Amino acid sequence: MQASSIVSLHEIHHSFLQNKPVLNELNLEIQKGESLTILGPGGSGKSTLLKVILGIIKPQSGSVHVLGKTINTLKNDERSKLFKKMGMAFQQGALFDFMTVRENILFAMENMTDFKKEEREAKVKSFLEQVLLSHAADKIPSELSGGMRRRVGFIRALVTNPELALLDEPTAGLDPVTTTIVIDMIHKIGNNIGTTMISVTSNIDVAFRFAPNVAILKDGKIIGKGTKEQLLELNDPWITNFLTIRKHNFEREI
Numbered sequence: 001m002q003a004s005s006i007v008s009l010h011e012i013h014h015s016f017l018q019n020k021p022v023l024n025e026l027n028l029e030i031q032k033g034e035s036l037t038i039l040g041p042g043g044s045g046k047s048t049l050l051k052v053i054l055g056i057i058k059p060q061s062g063s064v065h066v067l068g069k070t071i072n073t074l075k076n077d078e079r080s081k082l083f084k085k086m087g088m089a090f091q092q093g094a095l096f097d098f099m100t101v102r103e104n105i106l107f108a109m110e111n112m113t114d115f116k117k118e119e120r121e122a123k124v125k126s127f128l129e130q131v132l133l134s135h136a137a138d139k140i141p142s143e144l145s146g147g148m149r150r151r152v153g154f155i156r157a158l159v160t161n162p163e164l165a166l167l168d169e170p171t172a173g174l175d176p177v178t179t180t181i182v183i184d185m186i187h188k189i190g191n192n193i194g195t196t197m198i199s200v201t202s203n204i205d206v207a208f209r210f211a212p213n214v215a216i217l218k219d220g221k222i223i224g225k226g227t228k229e230q231l232l233e234l235n236d237p238w239i240t241n242f243l244t245i246r247k248h249n250f251e252r253e254i
């Protein structure tokens with residue numbers, strides 16, 4: 001593990017079904033401040049990898065170091081402390097429909113931070129303004145469009161000032177205009193709060209728009225990491241094919 005690594009995964013192996021590994025001797029180092037996209041076809045294990053980093057899935061073998069801690073060896077209270085330093089936005093937003101947008105965002109801060117009441121209120125206001133959703137503060141999530149719900153999900157993941165944020169398919173299912181709004185918003189908020197961001201996607205074009213550095217996941221392994229130019233210079237026929245042939249763009253977009 002390198003001293004400056006914020007995430008260090010070594011020889012990770014995980015199967016849900018016997019003899020069918022989803023993660024297979026996977027190695028990955030992510031440096032502090034390095035935003036990274038993990039790109040791979042549908043079913044290649046991207047969500048499973050995020051869950052391993054979060055500590056929700058304990059891999060059958062390998063070591064997982066996150067924010068300076070070895071996840072496998074943590075006691076419950078240490079694990080929940082570590083969890084509070086991370087933000088996660090799931091594909092469907094995972095918002096509570098019995099709360100308003102404002103209450104959903106406040107709920108994250110009440111549970112994950114020691115921010116005082118006035119600070120929490122000020123953050124809700126400022127984050128909603130940044131993503132042009134001030135008018136939606138008192139609506140419930142089911143009254144919002146998919147793109148709006150997604151933006152609220154990101155606010156909820158980022159409003160706690162996490163050291164590490166994990167975003168699962170941030171733009172899947174969004175139209176091109178909303179995709180651009182969401183990517184700009186992620187950059188803007190990420191720059192403001194200085195969080196290391198890891199996004200996963202199966203869409204090649206958006207992968208490089210989230211972050212200049214992309215790690216390619218195939219058959220449970222990271223087979224290359226770098227800018228598009230660096231990945232093409234690897235001269236790996238599968239990577240070249242994947243990055244240059246449009247029909248390999250797997251994201252389910254409308």
Ligand SMILES: Nc1ncnc2c1ncn2[C@@H]1O[C@H](COP(=O)(O)OP(=O)(O)OP(=O)(O)O)[C@@H](O)[C@H]1O
Nearest residue numbers: 016017022040041042043044045046047048049202
């Ligand atoms: N809890 C589980 N039980 C059994 N199999 C699972 C479980 N979670 C994931 N899998 C399987 O593991 C494989 C990888 O799934 P995962 O969701 O990590 O892939 P993904 O790359 O995120 O896919 P997508 O892009 O479609 O969201 C798939 O074959 C999936 O069916």
